[in-house]
Every structure is written in C-alpha cells, then in structure tokens.
Amino acid sequence: MTSRSEHPSAGGTGERDGAAELSGTAEPGGAAGRRRDGARTLSRRVRFAGALTAVALGVMLSACGAMPRSGPVHKVIEPTEQSEQTTMAFNPQAPQAGASAQEIVEGFLAAGVGAQDDYSVARKYLTPQLATTWKPDTRVLVHSGEPTTVPRLNEGEFRTSLEISGELGSNGVLTAQPAGSTRVLDFVLTSVDGQWRISKAPDGVIVPKADFEQIFAPTTLYFYSAKDPNYLVPDPRWFVKRSTASTGAVRALLSGPAGYLGDSVTSALPQTASLSRSSVPVSGGTASVDLTLANFDPADVNQAHRMDQQLRTTLRSVSSVEDVDLTINGAPVETPGSSGTDAVRAVTVPNRQIGVSNGHLAFYQGGQTEEIPNISLPQGASVSRPAMGTEATTFGFVNTADSTVYTVASGQEPEKRWSGTQLSRPSFDRVGYVWGSDRSGTVHAVRVSEDGVGDTVSAAWLDKQHVASLRISREGSRALVVTTTGTSHRATVWLAGVVRDSSGKPTELVKGNAVAADVDVDTAQWIGPDEFVTTALGQDGNAQPRRYTVAGRYDELPSLTGVTSIAGGNGPAAVYGASDGKLYMLTGSSWALQSEQVTDTAFSG
CATH class of the missing domain: 2.120.10.30 (TolB, C-terminal domain)
Known part of the structure; x- marks a missing residue:
C-alpha cells in the first residue's frame, strides 16, 4: 500500500500551462529581442522545476553577475550538532541574467519551496528590501495542476492563480481543501541593476501536491486531556524534512495546541516557558532541550515529570530522536521522587x-x-x-x-x-x-x-x-x-x-x-x-x-x-x-x- 496525503484532486478543470505567454511589457535594458530563445529555455526550466517541487535542501547556485552586490541580510538559525542534510534530489534554480518579469515570478514560485539556508535561492528573486522581510513560513499552498501567471494592466504587475488541495499554516497544521478551491497571488516587480526583481509578494510558498510529502513530514505533538491529565492527546503537525525538525516541534509545543483542539487539551509547559537557545540539538539520538522558565520550582517533581513526559513523547515522533535531556534554567531536570505515573497515549477497547x-x-x-x-x-x-x-x-x-x-x-x-x-x-x-x-x-x-x-x-x-x-x-x-x-x-x-x-x-x-x-x-x-x-x-x-x-x-x-x-x-x-x-x-x-x-x-x- 502506498501512503499519501489526502489532498483531493480537482474536478472539472484541466491542468493549466504553468508558463503563460510572455507579455509585451518593456524589459529593463531593452533585451527582449536578443533573448527570445533564452526565454523559451528558462520557461521550460521553470515548468520542470515546479513540477518536481525542487525542494531546496541542496547546494545553492551562485548569483549571476546582474545580481546586486549588496545582498539582503537573512535571519540566522543556530545549527544543531547534526548538519542539515540534503534530502531532495532537486535544487531550485537561481534567477538568470536577462530573465523577463514573468519568468522571475514563475522562477520565484518554483524556487520558493527551497528551505535550505532560510530560502536563500527564493530570496534572490526579490529586491534586497523585500528579501529581508518576506516570510516564507507563513503558509504553504499545496496546489494541483500548474499555476497560471498573467500580466496585469500596470507594467511590472502580475497575478498567479492556482488550484489548491491543501493549506499548511505557520503552526504546521495541514487543512485539506475541497476540489475547486483556488488562491490568487499578486506580485509587483521593479528593476534592480538592470534586472527584474520582485518588490511586493505575498508571504508563504507553494508546493505541488504530488511532491508535498517529499518536502514535509508529520511530527506529532502531545498535550494532556483537559478532562483527565492521565491521557495524552495527539496533535499532528507538518514540518520541512531537515535536522531542525526537533526545534520546530518544541517551538510548536511551547506555542500551544492547534486551534481545532481549543480547550479540550492542556499543556504542562507554561506559556512563559521559552527555549534558552535557538535550537534543540540532537546528538547520538538524544535531543537536548534547554528551557528558561521563571518561577519554576525544582522541588515540584510531579510538574517536572509531566513536562518531561510531554516533551519526550513529542520528540520521539521525530525520526532522529530516541531520548531527551531536559534542562530548565540551566539545571538538569530529575524526577526520581515523582508520584505521577506516565499518562496513557493509546486507550484500547475490548475485542467484543x-x-x-x-x-x-x-x-x-x-x-x-x-x-x-x-x-x-x-x-x-x-x-x-x-x-x-x-x-x-x-x-x-x-x-x-x-x-x-x-x-x-x-x-x-x-x-x-x-x-x-x-x-x-x-x-x-x-x-x-x-x-x-x-x-x-x-x-x-x-x-x-x-x-x-x-x-x-x-x-x-x-x-x-x-x-x-x-x-x-x-x-x-x-x-x-x-x-x-x-x-x-x-x-x-x-x-x-x-x-x-x-x-x-x-x-x-x-x-x-x-x-x-x-x-x-x-x-x-x-x-x-x-x-x-x-x-x-x-x-x-x-x-x-x-x-x-x-x-x-x-x-x-x-x-x-x-x-x-x-x-x-x-x-x-x-x-x-x-x-x-x-x-x-x-x-x-x-x-x-x-x-x-x-x-x-x-x-x-
């Protein structure tokens, strides 16, 4: 049997060509006549990259000579002791010199699924200012068929329409969408050193439905039942396949349960708790979780036990994690005197x-x-x-x-x-x-x-x-x-x-x-x-x-x-x-x- 994500295929509409006809918009430098063949080649590359989902967890291509020399400043995520590994067979393509405005939009959409180095390749399609403020993790649109990009009335403005079968929120909750669900994305472009770059774009990225699970993997968070804390309740989230999945899981756990669970569950981890450092490193199968928590009482071993169990059960759903070391306010958490028993994760029913x-x-x-x-x-x-x-x-x-x-x-x-x-x-x-x-x-x-x-x-x-x-x-x-x-x-x-x-x-x-x-x-x-x-x-x-x-x-x-x-x-x-x-x-x-x-x-x- 083949495991798949349930993202229903759209009914009643055919697949659309992802590379629309080039518009008559003037290009900076007057290069349109010189590069028609190059446009066709790049357009084919863009469609190919989009179809294969081009997850950018590999080697980044060097910027072309027309790129601005002063690159944008990206946020830095502290690496874990495990270096990020390339898990996908395809890498995103950086913008090519002389690319048309439409090709820049299409290339950005194709390269936007590349999560390595904080989506550095996708940011190369943006102006230096937008590259520092664009938020790729805001949402992921899982699309079926090819996106359609067309020019708008004003020069340098484009609209992309796509049919989606799922939407992944910034908290990692995946929501299936009925057939025929669509989204519209608007872009504004400007010239930077004689090259088209995107100056206005919506936050988030798009991913083809067929390749979603090549990029993302589910991790199950656990919270306690609000009615009876002796039971653990699963809260599945989807994170990019990379070694920082342990960090994403703990951050999501500290942020609380998914909205659809509401007050049906509670957390042993107070909302005031935070990571002492920016990552949860994993070494030899053990995840090290360092928390800062004001007013934490080390003598409250029952509370510490519940926190430890919630983190341990959650992190064991990350493939690289087998054990957890928990430290709070710089001191290791030990619970040998706890009177609490482990909460039940799976309730069984009689065979009758x-x-x-x-x-x-x-x-x-x-x-x-x-x-x-x-x-x-x-x-x-x-x-x-x-x-x-x-x-x-x-x-x-x-x-x-x-x-x-x-x-x-x-x-x-x-x-x-x-x-x-x-x-x-x-x-x-x-x-x-x-x-x-x-x-x-x-x-x-x-x-x-x-x-x-x-x-x-x-x-x-x-x-x-x-x-x-x-x-x-x-x-x-x-x-x-x-x-x-x-x-x-x-x-x-x-x-x-x-x-x-x-x-x-x-x-x-x-x-x-x-x-x-x-x-x-x-x-x-x-x-x-x-x-x-x-x-x-x-x-x-x-x-x-x-x-x-x-x-x-x-x-x-x-x-x-x-x-x-x-x-x-x-x-x-x-x-x-x-x-x-x-x-x-x-x-x-x-x-x-x-x-x-x-x-x-x-x-x-």
Whole structure:
C-alpha cells in the first residue's frame, strides 16, 4: 500500500500551462529581442522545476553577475550538532541574467519551496528590501495542476492563480481543501541593476501536491486531556524534512495546541516557558532541550515529570530522536521522587463487538454470536447502527421505525434520547455520555445514567450540514466528524476538540480541522488514538475503504462490494465490514467471511 496525503484532486478543470505567454511589457535594458530563445529555455526550466517541487535542501547556485552586490541580510538559525542534510534530489534554480518579469515570478514560485539556508535561492528573486522581510513560513499552498501567471494592466504587475488541495499554516497544521478551491497571488516587480526583481509578494510558498510529502513530514505533538491529565492527546503537525525538525516541534509545543483542539487539551509547559537557545540539538539520538522558565520550582517533581513526559513523547515522533535531556534554567531536570505515573497515549477497547442478529442486539467475538439477554426494545422497533459503552453494559441504537436514538441496559426499559433525520450511529465516551447528530447538524450529548434527552452541544460550524458520522475518541477529547452539504455526495472528514465543564459535561465542539475533503465517505471509525478507517456505505459496486492517520495520510484498503457498515477495534488488524447481511474481517489484502448470523457491528465507544 502506498501512503499519501489526502489532498483531493480537482474536478472539472484541466491542468493549466504553468508558463503563460510572455507579455509585451518593456524589459529593463531593452533585451527582449536578443533573448527570445533564452526565454523559451528558462520557461521550460521553470515548468520542470515546479513540477518536481525542487525542494531546496541542496547546494545553492551562485548569483549571476546582474545580481546586486549588496545582498539582503537573512535571519540566522543556530545549527544543531547534526548538519542539515540534503534530502531532495532537486535544487531550485537561481534567477538568470536577462530573465523577463514573468519568468522571475514563475522562477520565484518554483524556487520558493527551497528551505535550505532560510530560502536563500527564493530570496534572490526579490529586491534586497523585500528579501529581508518576506516570510516564507507563513503558509504553504499545496496546489494541483500548474499555476497560471498573467500580466496585469500596470507594467511590472502580475497575478498567479492556482488550484489548491491543501493549506499548511505557520503552526504546521495541514487543512485539506475541497476540489475547486483556488488562491490568487499578486506580485509587483521593479528593476534592480538592470534586472527584474520582485518588490511586493505575498508571504508563504507553494508546493505541488504530488511532491508535498517529499518536502514535509508529520511530527506529532502531545498535550494532556483537559478532562483527565492521565491521557495524552495527539496533535499532528507538518514540518520541512531537515535536522531542525526537533526545534520546530518544541517551538510548536511551547506555542500551544492547534486551534481545532481549543480547550479540550492542556499543556504542562507554561506559556512563559521559552527555549534558552535557538535550537534543540540532537546528538547520538538524544535531543537536548534547554528551557528558561521563571518561577519554576525544582522541588515540584510531579510538574517536572509531566513536562518531561510531554516533551519526550513529542520528540520521539521525530525520526532522529530516541531520548531527551531536559534542562530548565540551566539545571538538569530529575524526577526520581515523582508520584505521577506516565499518562496513557493509546486507550484500547475490548475485542467484543455489538451488532444486530435477527432484529435484536447481539454480541459478536471470534466467530461466535450471542443475543444480549434481558434487553427490551420499543414495540415494533427496527434496530440499526448499534453501539455500546466502554463497559459493555449500556447500549444504544437507531430505531428506524420512528427515527429515534435509544439507549438501553439489561433489565431496563429503553430510554428515548433524540429524534431526527438520517441519524448517525450513537457514540459513547469514557466520561459516560452518549453522542450523536443528524442531517440538521445538531449535536446531541446526554449522560447515559440520567433520564431524558439531555442537551445539545454548541457546534455552530455544523449548522445545516449533514453529519453522517460522529465518533468520540477513546480518551474523550476529540470528535471525528463526517459531513456533507446540500445534495452533495462528497464528504469532509473533520477533527474537532471536545470542551467539557468541570463535571465532564460536553459544552462545545470546537470548529474542526479538515483532515480529508471532497471524498466519497459516509462513516469514519477510530482504530487508535491517531488512526481511523473510512468508507462509503450502501453502494451497489465496490466501496474503497481507507485507513487514515490524523495527519491526513492514508492507505487504500481492499475494496468491499456493497458495504453497509465498518467497525474499527485496536489497530488495522481489527477492522470489520458488513455486506449483504454478512460480516467480514480485513485480512491482509482481502476480506475474510466471519459470520452470517450478525451484521452492522461496532466496537465500544
């Protein structure tokens, strides 16, 4: 299987030629007539460089003779003990003497992905003044097809249009974009020593979709669950592949969680903490983190333990790091007297599933099906989309006969919770609440131990969206949401933080971040803290299930004809799909028949 980033291809538009026709704009020095052949050659080079993503982690080309002799002053990043290594096969091309204004813009866009030496090659396309103020790390636009650059009405002004499938923010959070999403970039050029240079440009760089993962790699930050600090919550970020990834990870950790997690998580690292030096060097697999923190009490070993664990767990997701040495205010941090235990990174679920057998709720495990005893159902109920709590003693289901979600326990009468159109499968969290939504986008959550319909959870960003699936993560701090809008059959998969009050009651579902956009998906099911599976449901032909990471990478799973549900246990070895009234388990590259007595199964949660 091939891992890829989920950046949907655009539909309905063809690829555009990245080198537009040269404009009739006069060139400094009157060189247009002399260099037509050279322009064609450079234009081809620019298109080639853009298509290959030309990640600039290699040897820089020397500046041509027409470049200004007094170069710009760049910011200096203190190197780690590991020198930056060239990880890409292509290097960006510096501006050529006599290049047209349009070629300078196109060359800048192609060379802007070169991160080595603080994007020094891309800065050569800018005027000395702009080269010192341009901020390449502000954002990365992941584009599909070729950007189109055209001259504007005023001499030396150009506009580039591009279709994007993802946008990477300055904090390293990648947001998928639906097909047809576009961005417009405007440039102003002027003459510097007889050569065109860009005097006005937007911050950030562009990267072709096909090569995004050749340039960037995901690193997972970890924060503590706000409701229960005994659980760690992953927060994936994308950083340029270079030895300074450890520095980027710690800086991002000190800046706090991603916006879509909001107050669902907390950090053991105070906002007043800062790096004592500008880097986090890695030597022999050990990352040295030196922090400055006012009012830090070395005697508070429990706090020190939490800080150390948060940093250690985060940095171990960097490929070069195996261990961490933490120093605060110049003194090594030691936690031998800590009474704190390590927080849990991965919450597991029991192997037993709940399903539907002969119209009743039933347990399924290891090829055996057993109807759950002493379960009362509403009169005339048509049971679908069953679910169960973490202790497997409380159950939920959708009664399609009256479009209502019920919960029930052995020996008790079913409790009516909420009604709606196209209700999602109920989801139980570890705090004792059952969740769900419907076509209106209203999010419901009610404590299972209490009577009644409970309250709705604030989630204005879901208004008027069809929530096809809503699953609470196993530590209870995040929601995995699948939505469609209007009559569209294409979906967006979101991650959103769950905010609770001091009693554990959910109060808000923070506006989510799109992990996948414009995909053929009806359901998403957790298989771990940072993985989930998706599929389209109810299709006559083959459905294409996928396994995603929360960073947006995915693998194609074997197709399954007419799949009606998918269930995820502990990891990719525990994925089940139902089709034509039969239950299958994902086994290698195929689906193995498990049972003809149960269908529509789900693990607890």
